[in-house]
Amino acid sequence: MAQVEATTERIIAADAEAVFDALADYKDVRGKVLTGHFSEYKVREGGDGEGTLVHWKLQATSKRVRDCLLEVSEPTDGQLVEKDRNSSMVTTWTVTPAGEGRSKAVVTTVWDGAGGIGGFFERTFAPKGLGRIYDELLQNLATEVEK
Helix, strand or coil: CCEEEEEEEEEECCCHHHHHHHHHECCCCHHHHCCCCEEEEEEEECCECCCCEEEEEEECCCCCEEEEEEEEECCCCCEEEEEECCCCCEEEEEEEECCCCCEEEEEEEEEECCCHHHHHHHHHHHHHHHHHHHHHHHHHHHHHHCC
């Protein structure tokens, strides 16, 4: 079983603090910036960064739906980590300054992939698909914070 990783990044025309605060706002902002690949979004505990427990279903392909129950932590400044209680999936959001009034948002998701031929296809195609989903999400986030 090999680890699978998908990473996407975007420069956003807003201060890093504003971008991070929007990402960490699971009550109001996060639900608005999710793409059509996410459904059944619900904040179960907290709602602002560290200590939040949030649920959603992620439909990565027409046949693949992942039921996610995510615990949110903030291990360092500018970083959110979402650990899925239902799988090995961990998503890390990192927001850093990128010049005057700009920031760089990076999202990396890792999980333990399947073995065998199925695992080969997962390692080959899943990172690209998830990358497209998160690229769209980051675009939605940029639109939200650049208002």
